[in-house]
Amino acid sequence: MVDLRTEIAGVALRNPTMLASGFLDETGGSMGRVYQAGAGAVVTKSVGPQPREGYPNPTIVELDAGLLNAVGLPNPGVIEYEHEVKRAHAAGAVVIGSVFGKDAEEYAAVAAKMSTYGVKAIELNLSCPHAKGLGTEIAQDASAVRDFTRTVKDVVDVPVFPKLSPNVQDIATFAIAAEEGGADGIVAINTLKAMAITPELKMPSLANKYGGLSGPAIRSIGVRAVYDICDKVHIPVIGVGGIGSGRDALEYIMAGACAVQIGTAILSRGLGVFNEISKEMAFLLEEAGFHSVPEAIGVAHA
Amino acid sequence: MVDLRTEIAGVALRNPTMLASGFLDETGGSMGRVYQAGAGAVVTKSVGPQPREGYPNPTIVELDAGLLNAVGLPNPGVIEYEHEVKRAHAAGAVVIGSVFGKDAEEYAAVAAKMSTYGVKAIELNLSCPHAKGLGTEIAQDASAVRDFTRTVKDVVDVPVFPKLSPNVQDIATFAIAAEEGGADGIVAINTLKAMAITPELKMPSLANKYGGLSGPAIRSIGVRAVYDICDKVHIPVIGVGGIGSGRDALEYIMAGACAVQIGTAILSRGLGVFNEISKEMAFLLEEAGFHSVPEAIGVAHA
Amino acid sequence: MPRIQVVPLLEIVRETPTTMTYRFRADLGGQPGQFLMVWIPRYDELPMALSYLGAVKGITVRDYGDATHALAAFTAGDRIGVRGPYGNVFRLEGQSVLAVGGGSGMASMIAAIEAFSQQGARVVTAAGAKNSEELLFVERANAAGEVHIATDDGSRGFHGFVPALADKLLARDTFQQVITCGPEKMMYAVVDLARKRGVPVQASLERYMKCGIGICDACALDDKLVCVDGSIFTGEELAESEDFGHFRRDKSGRRVPA
Amino acid sequence: MPRIQVVPLLEIVRETPTTMTYRFRADLGGQPGQFLMVWIPRYDELPMALSYLGAVKGITVRDYGDATHALAAFTAGDRIGVRGPYGNVFRLEGQSVLAVGGGSGMASMIAAIEAFSQQGARVVTAAGAKNSEELLFVERANAAGEVHIATDDGSRGFHGFVPALADKLLARDTFQQVITCGPEKMMYAVVDLARKRGVPVQASLERYMKCGIGICDACALDDKLVCVDGSIFTGEELAESEDFGHFRRDKSGRRVPA
Numbered sequence A, B: 001m002v003d004l005r006t007e008i009a010g011v012a013l014r015n016p017t018m019l020a021s022g023f024l025d026e027t028g029g030s031m032g033r034v035y036q037a038g039a040g041a042v043v044t045k046s047v048g049p050q051p052r053e054g055y056p057n058p059t060i061v062e063l064d065a066g067l068l069n070a071v072g073l074p075n076p077g078v079i080e081y082e083h084e085v086k087r088a089h090a091a092g093a094v095v096i097g098s099v100f101g102k103d104a105e106e107y108a109a110v111a112a113k114m115s116t117y118g119v120k121a122i123e124l125n126l127s128c129p130h131a132k133g134l135g136t137e138i139a140q141d142a143s144a145v146r147d148f149t150r151t152v153k154d155v156v157d158v159p160v161f162p163k164l165s166p167n168v169q170d171i172a173t174f175a176i177a178a179e180e181g182g183a184d185g186i187v188a189i190n191t192l193k194a195m196a197i198t199p200e201l202k203m204p205s206l207a208n209k210y211g212g213l214s215g216p217a218i219r220s221i222g223v224r225a226v227y228d229i230c231d232k233v234h235i236p237v238i239g240v241g242g243i244g245s246g247r248d249a250l251e252y253i254m255a256g257a258c259a260v261q262i263g264t265a266i267l268s269r270g271l272g273v274f275n276e277i278s279k280e281m282a283f284l285l286e287e288a289g290f291h292s293v294p295e296a297i298g299v300a301h302a
Numbered sequence C, D: 001m002p003r004i005q006v007v008p009l010l011e012i013v014r015e016t017p018t019t020m021t022y023r024f025r026a027d028l029g030g031q032p033g034q035f036l037m038v039w040i041p042r043y044d045e046l047p048m049a050l051s052y053l054g055a056v057k058g059i060t061v062r063d064y065g066d067a068t069h070a071l072a073a074f075t076a077g078d079r080i081g082v083r084g085p086y087g088n089v090f091r092l093e094g095q096s097v098l099a100v101g102g103g104s105g106m107a108s109m110i111a112a113i114e115a116f117s118q119q120g121a122r123v124v125t126a127a128g129a130k131n132s133e134e135l136l137f138v139e140r141a142n143a144a145g146e147v148h149i150a151t152d153d154g155s156r157g158f159h160g161f162v163p164a165l166a167d168k169l170l171a172r173d174t175f176q177q178v179i180t181c182g183p184e185k186m187m188y189a190v191v192d193l194a195r196k197r198g199v200p201v202q203a204s205l206e207r208y209m210k211c212g213i214g215i216c217d218a219c220a221l222d223d224k225l226v227c228v229d230g231s232i233f234t235g236e237e238l239a240e241s242e243d244f245g246h247f248r249r250d251k252s253g254r255r256v257p258a
């Protein structure tokens, strides 16, 4: 049998599938449930210093090949969020805390607070494509990525994983900057800048007009990002974007990812998706002659 | 009945659907056939100064929600290509000549030659995401976009339409640069940088490893690009990316495009796609109370 | 194909001084208790129960806040967007059913009341409202079975809250099942008294929703999602709930008193 | 799901000194004359006719250039990628058929020869090759009907080119239909002589291909695409063609002598 365990910057995972930030992770109850349904870890909703309502509805639109969203980073604020992490921990979950802020200091303050809740790592959402002043522009300036990462690293003891935006010319440059800033790993990719229009109403489909595209549509964009990043940095990479099967996950693993995150596929496959993808990966790995996940990481670079 | 005629920088079109560059346009026979099947105009394969074989196969991979390609700009060279344009003209086609080169002078030389073949406009492929040194980097430097456009404009009399890459932080910046360079219109978008891996073979699916993503997957990315560009420039925009129905085309038109190009949808709908999309557009426009295409251009900005 | 269908409103019917029904044709199914996400262009997208399930669908909306108020000004021919149907279904589980509705909660139940009756069950409805004018779908319920009325001000029927009326009905008659929809405090009371009497109960909950499709967590109730695990929950599920009757989530995801 | 299936080679059979058959299971259909795009990992992706249509598919490949030479070194268990089937189909149009094959062209026709015979037609095959060793699928054709042989060096059968043999067969016998596949000059001759005798003819053409699905224009023949409008064309279509027998497109799309 293939050993599905993997490890990222010292964080041990029972399998390489993680819940992506923004899906069923605003509350501890849901995070616990996702973990129990089979995820190797759960990443929290991106949490900021204050409660935030997000954008008005419509915030989520189903497209042919993915999901378009502009939820606008709703979150209960890092103080209240302690209860949610506690509840997730009570259900046994391995939790990674995703944070954002308006500047490096705010990121650091939220991360510092979050790290006291016992999360195993901090994910820095440097890449939300539709909330002005909150991460968007940050992720598009490589030196900011370095500085933010450094500032957060200085105040937390757990590993720090900046999450990068694909809405740039060369994502590997940003990964290098994150590594220079002391990042322990990279998460790639967040959603792509996109828009849908409802012609019958002559207007954009989202209340916020602009949104981020996720799901099958972006898989090949994410695989390329991970492949590029892995050519350039020495820290582990977590792949995310359009993964909906064990085969999809293996594309990312062979491109160089140590683990993967799954979001939009919950829609088509339900919460069983984590377990099912793990099984599918094990089957395909075995067929390809691998005994463990680490053996397969990056083999497509050969 | 809705009047489907539209016009871009003085080029009159019987309907707003054009054949996108790279699809059935290496030969005059095919271009003539596409025009006769209903396209308002055909854009040629991007043609350079010399014959070019392109990359080895596999060059095209079908994905869930689109097509991944790295054909590598094969073309017979601008000299030989005269025959093809002639054949297309003989079949009655309205032809727009797409060109590329390794620097501004080569672009200008090819464009100048192409314009002597009687093409109605020149499209500058500034955006092929997978051919090193040929347009890729150009389209990622706004000042180069301006200079290339200017250099070409100086040597041709027909309208010049730079085609922009979505693989940038802010495509509107590039559109502004093109306008500054004297562009008569903008074409957006080209394909997105992407990669597929075949896990069973532990290797990238394309011989070139990297490729460009087209088709339904990129539609919402293209609509957003066009919407952004139309906010920033005063020249007409031609929308392209993932259009497969009249409704899709209207998303682009309402985002601000004067016309649309169609490529990957030929795969699912055949050559009838131009005629069918025109009819679908007419139906939806009529339902929405419009009498002509120009009336609907950009209405989603209201 | 987009999941959202844009449909013109065919007919708008005033049901009470604060409540209107909007009828439209849409290419979607729908069973009793299910809801749609309804896009009110330029205002909001909101969950609304299907109050009519036939070829011409209907939603029945209380003029409550900004978006529903804006909708109240729509006229026939105006367009809304709808997607769905979402959520689970009221299940018939016995031969005699007590349906306890509070205010616009009747909108979520009326299709079940009619369907259960058509399936041969005896359906008794206890309909409550602030006053006689605000009573919703009394005629439709009446055509499907017996109707009892409660008003807060006593302007019609029983003077008091509908759970008290329901309790009296449960005391004097035998029901194999209770279904309920209305303000959460009211449902809390109904679930409580049905369970005390050992009668199975299903309640349709309302929570703030964004996606309606089980991904955003906005509608979390304990470790369940109202949009996909509900909106209808059984008395057993609700008895175990820490949130039901006590807490809801605000738009930021904070757990606040219900 | 990806359109490309990666399949292990189950069996590799040497057919002639330069030609091998590769058998594999793949979840795809396939009718006589259709082809697959075959990915030879690290080398190329090439169009290859289905020489076996059953549950265990087969392609029969001449060791010709770099990629086919690399494939010749593959052993059972090695994997290739396949997608398809693509292209149109040899159509049975009469009771007696003459199949004229040149070299590895027999690979494209053998499934049709067998299918036509199974459908009750009389199928006479004229198989040509450089020499007796290079004759392909003579036994299979023989099991389906009469076989006549031509070799360039006269080492077996008729000494000469197969069109000349075909002409003799057409002269002395009545055929309602001719099908042909092989080098283009050969097919040109066959189409010409069949048309002169008024016998309907179908020829399966080869052109350089990239996509195989009708979008890239690499396989253009006049205003037609060999991958989707062909690879099988009728004598009438070919008679109108400016390219057939005269021009092909090189990898850059240049029109060069065939």
Ligand SMILES: Cc1cc2nc3c(=O)[nH]c(=O)nc-3n(C[C@H](O)[C@H](O)[C@H](O)COP(=O)(O)OP(=O)(O)OC[C@H]3O[C@@H](n4cnc5c(N)ncnc54)[C@H](O)[C@@H]3O)c2cc1C
Residues within 6 Å of the ligand: A057, C035, C044, C045, C046, C047, C048, C049, C050, C059, C060, C061, C062, C063, C064, C065, C066, C067, C068, C069, C087, C104, C107, C108, C205, C206, C207, C208, C209, C210, C231
């Ligand atoms: C499954 C379900 C079915 C429903 N069916 C009906 C129905 O048939 N008829 C009816 O009148 N009402 C129904 N509602 C309630 C209805 O969605 C809200 O009353 C309505 O959204 C109020 O919107 P508003 O903008 O006018 O008010 P606002 O001023 O925006 O808000 C007032 C209150 O309405 C609620 N609300 C607002 N937005 C939402 C939202 N997106 N999701 C859920 N609640 C929200 C919140 O409690 C909020 O505090 C249903 C709710 C749910 C969850």
Ligand SMILES: Cc1cc2nc3c(=O)[nH]c(=O)nc-3n(C[C@H](O)[C@H](O)[C@H](O)COP(=O)(O)OP(=O)(O)OC[C@H]3O[C@@H](n4cnc5c(N)ncnc54)[C@H](O)[C@@H]3O)c2cc1C
Residues within 6 Å of the ligand: B057, D035, D044, D045, D046, D047, D048, D049, D050, D059, D060, D061, D062, D063, D064, D065, D066, D067, D068, D069, D104, D107, D108, D205, D206, D207, D208, D209, D210, D231
């Ligand atoms: C519809 C169709 C069916 C075919 N069926 C068979 C078959 O059953 N058996 C068989 O042996 N051959 C078949 N061929 C021909 C076969 O594809 C080529 O002979 C083979 O690609 C040679 O490849 P190579 O790399 O070994 O040679 P190279 O050295 O690459 O090229 C030699 C020549 O092969 C041809 N060729 C190369 N690549 C391609 C390509 N991608 N598409 C088409 N032609 C190409 C060109 O004419 C080229 O000049 C078929 C071709 C087509 C179009």
Ligand SMILES: Cc1cc2nc3c(=O)[nH]c(=O)nc-3n(C[C@H](O)[C@H](O)[C@H](O)COP(=O)(O)O)c2cc1C
Residues within 6 Å of the ligand: A020, A021, A022, A023, A045, A046, A060, A067, A069, A071, A073, A098, A125, A128, A163, A189, A190, A191, A213, A214, A215, A216, A218, A240, A241, A242, A243, A261, A262, A263, A264, A265, C216
């Ligand atoms: C509704 C929604 C909300 C999201 N919220 C966040 C978020 O708060 N923080 C974040 O880093 N990413 C967020 N994302 C992005 C996802 O984490 C993920 O990067 C993206 O959806 C691609 O993965 P997928 O295709 O598996 O969904 C969100 C995505 C969606 C669809």
Ligand SMILES: Cc1cc2nc3c(=O)[nH]c(=O)nc-3n(C[C@H](O)[C@H](O)[C@H](O)COP(=O)(O)O)c2cc1C
Residues within 6 Å of the ligand: B020, B021, B022, B023, B045, B046, B060, B067, B068, B069, B071, B073, B098, B125, B128, B163, B189, B190, B191, B213, B214, B215, B216, B218, B240, B241, B242, B243, B261, B262, B263, B264, B265, D216
């Ligand atoms: C096989 C293929 C070849 C292409 N070749 C070119 C090209 O030569 N020049 C160019 O500007 N764009 C080229 N493109 C990009 C298309 O013109 C178009 O911008 C893109 O495919 C998005 O449109 P679609 O989704 O309708 O296909 C090519 C795309 C494909 C799939």
Ligand code: FES
Residues within 6 Å of the ligand: C208, C209, C210, C211, C212, C213, C214, C215, C216, C217, C218, C219, C220, C225, C226, C227, C228
């Ligand atoms: S409304 Fe999004 S999970 Fe229920």
Ligand code: FES
Residues within 6 Å of the ligand: D208, D209, D210, D211, D212, D213, D214, D215, D216, D217, D218, D219, D220, D225, D226, D227, D228
């Ligand atoms: S091979 Fe691409 S069109 Fe035929």
